[in-house]
Amino acid sequence: xxxxxxxxxxxxxxxxxxxxxxxxxxxxxxxxxxxxxxxxxxxxxxxxxxxxxxxxxxxxxxxxxxxxxxxxxxxxxxxxxxxxxxxxxxxxxxxxxxxxxxxxxxxxxxxxxxxxxxxxxxxxxxxxxxxxxxxxxxxxxxxxxxxxxxxxxxxxxxxxxxxxxxxxxxxxxxxxxxxxxxxxxxxxxxxxxxxxxxxxxxxxxxxxxxxxxxxxxxxxxxxxxxxxxxxxxxxxxxxxxxxxxxxxxxxxxxxxxxxxxxxxxxxxxxxxxxxxxxxxxxxxxxxxxxxxxxxxxxxxxxxxxxxxxxxxxxxxxxxxxxxxxxxxxxxxxxxxxxxxxxxxxxxxxxxxxxxxxxxxxxxxxxxxxxxxxxxxxxx
Amino acid sequence: xxxxxxxxxxxxxxxxxxxxxxxxxxxxxxxxxxxxxxxxxxxxxxxxxxxxxxxxxxxxxxxxxxxxxxxxxxxxxxxxxxxxxxxxxxxxxxxxxxxxxxxxxxxxxxxxxxxxxxxxxxxxxxxxxxxxxxxxxxxxxxxxxxxxxxxxxxxxxxxxxxxxxxxxxxxxxxxxxxxxxxxxxxxxxxxxxxxxxxxxxxxxxxxxxxxxxxxxxxxxxxxxxxxxxxxxxxxxxxxxxxxxxxxxxxxxxxxx
Amino acid sequence: xxxxxxxxxxxxxxxxxxxxxxxxxxxxxxxxxxxxxxxxxxxxxxxxxxxxxxxxxxxxxxxxxxxxxxxxxxxxxxxxxxxxxxxxxxxxxxxxxxxxxxxxxxxxxxxxxxxxxxxxxxxxxxxxxxxxxxxxxxxxxxxxxxxxxxxxxxxxxxxxxxxxxxxxxxxxxxxxxxxxxxxxxxxxxxxxxxxxxxxxxxxxxxxxxxxxxxxxxxxxxxxxxxxxxxxxxxxxxxxxxxxxxxxxxxxxxxxxxxxxxxxxxxxxxxxxxxxxxxxxxxxxxxxxxxxxxxxxxxxxxxxxxxxxxxxxxxxxxxxxxxxxx
Numbered sequence: 001x002x003x004x005x006x007x008x009x010x011x012x013x014x015x016x017x018x019x020x021x022x023x024x025x026x027x028x029x030x031x032x033x034x035x036x037x038x039x040x041x042x043x044x045x046x047x048x049x050x051x052x053x054x055x056x057x058x059x060x061x062x063x064x065x066x067x068x069x070x071x072x073x074x075x076x077x078x079x080x081x082x083x084x085x086x087x088x089x090x091x092x093x094x095x096x097x098x099x100x101x102x103x104x105x106x107x108x109x110x111x112x113x114x115x116x117x118x119x120x121x122x123x124x125x126x127x128x129x130x131x132x133x134x135x136x137x138x139x140x141x142x143x144x145x146x147x148x149x150x151x152x153x154x155x156x157x158x159x160x161x162x163x164x165x166x167x168x169x170x171x172x173x174x175x176x177x178x179x180x181x182x183x184x185x186x187x188x189x190x191x192x193x194x195x196x197x198x199x200x201x202x203x204x205x206x207x208x209x210x211x212x213x214x215x216x217x218x219x220x221x222x223x224x225x226x227x228x229x230x231x232x233x234x235x236x237x238x239x240x241x242x243x244x245x246x247x248x249x250x251x252x253x254x255x256x257x258x259x260x261x262x263x264x265x266x267x268x269x270x271x272x273x274x275x276x277x278x279x280x281x282x283x284x285x286x287x288x289x290x291x292x293x294x295x296x297x298x299x300x301x302x303x304x305x306x307x308x309x310x311x312x313x314x315x316x317x318x319x320x321x322x323x324x325x326x327x328x329x330x331x332x333x334x335x336x337x338x339x340x341x342x343x344x345x346x347x348x349x350x351x352x353x354x355x356x357x358x359x360x361x362x363x364x365x366x367x368x369x370x371x372x373x374x375x376x377x378x379x
Numbered sequence: 380x381x382x383x384x385x386x387x388x389x390x391x392x393x394x395x396x397x398x399x400x401x402x403x404x405x406x407x408x409x410x411x412x413x414x415x416x417x418x419x420x421x422x423x424x425x426x427x428x429x430x431x432x433x434x435x436x437x438x439x440x441x442x443x444x445x446x447x448x449x450x451x452x453x454x455x456x457x458x459x460x461x462x463x464x465x466x467x468x469x470x471x472x473x474x475x476x477x478x479x480x481x482x483x484x485x486x487x488x489x490x491x492x493x494x495x496x497x498x499x500x501x502x503x504x505x506x507x508x509x510x511x512x513x514x515x516x517x518x519x520x521x522x523x524x525x526x527x528x529x530x531x532x533x534x535x536x537x538x539x540x541x542x543x544x545x546x547x548x549x550x551x552x553x554x555x556x557x558x559x560x561x562x563x564x565x566x567x568x569x570x571x572x573x574x575x576x577x578x579x580x581x582x583x584x585x586x587x588x589x590x591x592x593x594x595x596x597x598x599x600x601x602x603x604x605x606x607x608x609x610x611x612x613x614x615x616x617x618x619x620x621x622x623x624x625x626x627x628x629x630x631x632x633x634x635x
Numbered sequence: 636x637x638x639x640x641x642x643x644x645x646x647x648x649x650x651x652x653x654x655x656x657x658x659x660x661x662x663x664x665x666x667x668x669x670x671x672x673x674x675x676x677x678x679x680x681x682x683x684x685x686x687x688x689x690x691x692x693x694x695x696x697x698x699x700x701x702x703x704x705x706x707x708x709x710x711x712x713x714x715x716x717x718x719x720x721x722x723x724x725x726x727x728x729x730x731x732x733x734x735x736x737x738x739x740x741x742x743x744x745x746x747x748x749x750x751x752x753x754x755x756x757x758x759x760x761x762x763x764x765x766x767x768x769x770x771x772x773x774x775x776x777x778x779x780x781x782x783x784x785x786x787x788x789x790x791x792x793x794x795x796x797x798x799x800x801x802x803x804x805x806x807x808x809x810x811x812x813x814x815x816x817x818x819x820x821x822x823x824x825x826x827x828x829x830x831x832x833x834x835x836x837x838x839x840x841x842x843x844x845x846x847x848x849x850x851x852x853x854x855x856x857x858x859x860x861x862x863x864x865x866x867x868x869x870x871x872x873x874x875x876x877x878x879x880x881x882x883x884x885x886x887x888x889x890x891x892x893x894x895x896x897x898x899x900x901x902x903x904x905x906x907x908x909x910x911x912x913x914x915x916x917x918x919x920x921x922x923x924x925x926x927x928x929x930x931x932x933x934x935x936x937x938x939x940x941x942x943x944x945x946x947x948x949x950x951x952x953x954x955x956x957x958x959x960x
Contacts, residue, residue, distance in 0.1 A: 007450070007573065008569050008570065008572075008573060011447075011450065011451070011454060011564070011569050011572075012566070012569060014451075015451075015454070015563055015564050015569065018563065019563050044563075047562075047565065048563050048564075048565045048566060049565045049566030049567050049568075050566065053566055057567065062565075062566030062567050062569075062570060063567070063570055064566060064569075064570065068566075267928060267930065268928065341928075346926075390773065392774075392889050392890070392908075392909050393908055393909070394773075394776075395776075396773050396776040396777045398777075404772075404773070404777055415890055416890075471751060472742075472745075472751075472752065473745075473746070473749065473750075473751060476746065498773075498774060498889055498890065499772060499773055500770075500772045500773075501754065501755055501772065501774070501893075502752070502753075502754045502755075503738050503742070503754055503755075504738070504741070504742035504745065504746075504752055504754065507710075507739070507742035507743055507746065508742055508743075508745070508746035510743075511742075511743050511746035511747060512746060516710070516711065516820035516821055517710060517743070518710070518821060519710070519735075519738070519739045520735060520739075532824065536735065536884060537708075537735050537736070538647075538734060538735050538736075538835045538837075538838075539828060539829055539831065539835060540826065540827045540828040540829045541826075541827045541829075542707075542823055542825065542826050542827070543823070543824040543825035543826075543827070544709075544821045544822065544823060544824065545821075545822040545824050546820055546821055546822070547820065550820075555883075556883045556886070556890060556891070557882070557883045557884075594751070595749070595750055595751030595783055595785070595786040596751035596752070596753055596781050596782070596783050597781060597782055597783070597784055598779050598780075598781045599767060599779075599780045599781055599782060600779070600780045601777055601778070601779050601780075602777070602778045602779075602780075603776070603777055603778070604771070604775060604776070604777070604778055604915075607915055607920070607933070607934040609932060609933045609934070609935065609938075610920075610935055610936035610937055610938065611936075611937060611938070612927075612932065612938040612939070612940055613937060613938065613939050616941075617939075617941050617942065617945035617946045617949060618945075618949050620939045620941060620946065621939065621946050621947075621949035621950040621953055622949070622953050624921065624937055624939060624950060624953075625950060625953035625954050625956075625957050626953075626957075627937055628898065628919070628921070628937070628954075629957050632898075632919045632936065632937070634841075634897050634898040634918065634919045635841070635865060635898065635954065635957065635958065
């Protein structure tokens with residue numbers, strides 16, 4: 001085993017960290033406060049090619065591997081989890097299924113502008129009664145002539161309202177359950193496609209989360225992604241990869257909170273010395289660092305497996321499970337180290353702790369990850 | 380237009396400086412960056428190139444780890460890199476300038492760019508020395524550069540204002556902050572960088588020996604500054620504290 | 636045999652820079668210790684009038700090149716002039732103020748004579764008959780002592796405000812030398828003056844500086860008011876410059892200017908290591924910041940934990956009274 005990043009992977013970390021610290025970090029607090037993302041950052045990320053990292057150049061991507069992508073999401077999330085999830089949802093949940101399941105024509109029409117950042121992507125999967133049970137979608141798609149007619153709604157959609165292109169899972173044949181589902185590419189502005197309620201969240205508050213509403217929304221039948229009946233499978237495979245993105249986000253949040261905690265523990269003085277000289281703090285920092293490192297190895301392994309074409313469903317679930325719980329644990333400790341200041345918005349660890357929680361929930365809760373892991377072990 | 384950029388790898392601006400067991404600056408474990416002023420120079424070179432035809436070559440004198448800074452410039456969009464590794468000898472500005480000038484002497488160029496100073500030793504003289512050796516004019520601390528018809532119009536920062544200087548090319552310019560906003564390397568740029576040429580040379584390759592570049596300046600000793608002691612925090616409400624501060628500045632510190 | 640401690644007497648529009656007087660004052664001590672003569676070099680147009688001002692600081696000789704071609708500073712013009720003198724009289728030491736001009740000129744002259752140049756020095760002393768210079772490097776995070784043992788002249792630029800300018804009037808011998816014409820390849824097309832009553836940042840005795848805590852460009856007026864009361868320059872941290880509130884020429888720190896004023900008043904500046912690097916050689920540092928944890932308090936001689944928007948106006952009023960008394 002070689003535990004060393006390649007030269008370009010190192011360069012990506014340095015470049016994205018530099019960008020994140022200089023451009024994103026100063027905006028992270030204000031964006032959280034305003035519950036509004038500053039999309040000039042999106043334009044900068046598009047310029048840098050961060051909007052299509054793991055896709056081939058012929059489709060507008062950077063032609064890099066998934067490990068590079070994981071590193072980029074980690075570094076963005078280290079200073080701003082909302083920025084991390086914007087890239088992660090865009091890349092893993094919308095661009096990737098189009099890349100993997102799309103026809104050549106669909107790829108040129110949709111992946112190209114997604115990857116080069118002209119367009120933002122999102123995935124419409126979750127419904128009020130179909131969360132972890134993604135197979136029981138109630139949104140319907142009925143073929144009428146050359147078009148499918150979509151009806152129903154999707155909730156908690158990351159990048160909702162801001163995205164231009166949506167991959168939407170709908171039922172084409174209710175009698176077949178999850179085998180009667182299909183995925184569709186739906187463009188913003190299609191008649192009958194509107195946005196419902198904006199969610200006001202505990203964390204990742206700059207990330208836009210909306211309800212999608214379909215009322216007799218007519219989508220050309222060539223916009224079906226993959227085969228009819230494969231919607232649920234596409235969703236699950238997309239989530240397998242999406243977990244790497246969210247695991248990277250969680251890893252970044254943990255690292256960010258840890259770095260803040262180390263810095264603060266060195267300058268904060270109590271009883272005449274820096275609090276980092278107290279063993280109680282030292283042990284906390286040691287445990288935080290150890291868990292973060294373990295999470296990183298799991299995340300990078302999952303990305304490596306995906307890159308080398310090996311099965312990664314179990315490993316990405318492990319990475320997501322561990323990294324998200326690590327993020328929650330580490331950010332809680334970081335707030336503890338900051339004491340009263342940590343509970344205020346003067347310091348970023350308060351935001352990081354709120355941001356961390358969602359990583360244990362979305363794209364499969366920790367419980368679902370354990371189900372996936374167990375199912376892989378026991379199969 | 381052939382543009383050469385002289386760049387240096389320096390310690391990160393946040394690096395903590397310590398001394399090693401020989402009493403010299405410890406470089407182990409310090410994260411290295413491209414000198415920020417050299418980033419302005421690389422960016423300017425790329426902008427000049429992008430306005431017309433051209434080629435940007437980045438050059439550095441340093442150890443093998445300097446390749447990282449050169450690669451960064453390649454990832455930003457430079458076309459070629461040249462690294463001259465002088466080996467384990469003490470260099471001063473004279474030495475570095477001599478190596479650079481000798482290397483550049485064998486190349487074609489219209490414009491030479493560099494940062495006006497490096498943030499490590501801050502000597503602000505290498506590019507000027509190179510220009511002197513190559514017998515071309517130099518304009519320092521440039522905040523605006525326009526190239527047209529074999530001439531350059533450079534705005535340079537001077538105390539209390541600025542000057543606009545015209546020189547004929549070839550010429551050398553040193554970049555000051557404000558010249559431009561350097562781009563971040565793009566992901567595609569990073570991928571392309573590894574395929575771009577990195578010409579690694581030794582002193583002998585450029586036709587020099589150690590004696591010819593022997594440092595003129597000898598460093599005698601290094602030390603770390605004594606940490607400033609925190610003084611007193613003046614208590615009280617704003618009005619009270621401000622009044623007390625004014626008094627202390629006059630009566631205790633005697634600085635006003 | 637090279638001989639003489641030379642100081643480049645930098646003038647601009649008929650005014651000799653204070654740093655040149657500082658160098659002559661300290662140069663006198665060094666010259667006496669080394670048993671060499673102290674000389675000033677005065678280059679420009681109509682500079683013969685300035686010999687009196689220069690001789691007030693004690694040089695034995697003043698070399699003057701007065702020529703129309705040298706009216707304004709150009710790299711080539713001044714390099715040629717100073718080099719002609721160096722070639723003719725072979726000084727052992729040549730000192731400049733570490734100013735924009737001093738840096739520019741010294742590098743060219745140093746290379747022309749293939750000699751060593753130590754820049755931005757904050758001290759010089761004679762050790763075993765050799766002049767040893769102290770230079771802060773890594774933006775003041777380390778200090779090196781260095782010398783130029785063999786090549787002549789040994790050259791250095793010295794940071795303004797390092798030495799005191801002490802008058803020591805002497806009848807200096809004025810030696811006029813012809814400017815041996817040479818190409819001046821830099822053609823000055825325009826000179827843009829920024830009209831400011833305030834002193835130059837690097838030469839100011841007092842600096843009032845603002846950072847992120849200023850919250851916006853309009854609030855720098857508060858600092859200007861304070862600066863005007865003290866005859867101070869206004870500076871800024873990188874955060875304020877990067878936010879676009881003030882131009883880069885105001886920036887103090889590792890990627891800005893390094894300053895050594897007598898008094899530095901930091902308002903709303905957190906004290907990032909890069910900023911401290913640029914100002915921690917100030918003799919007295921005052922910090923006004925609402926964050927009691929801010930790093931700046933670790934280096935400040937006097938600190939006020941409070942809202943600068945309340946503190947600074949009151950401080951300005953108080954100092955106005957004190958300055959008037």
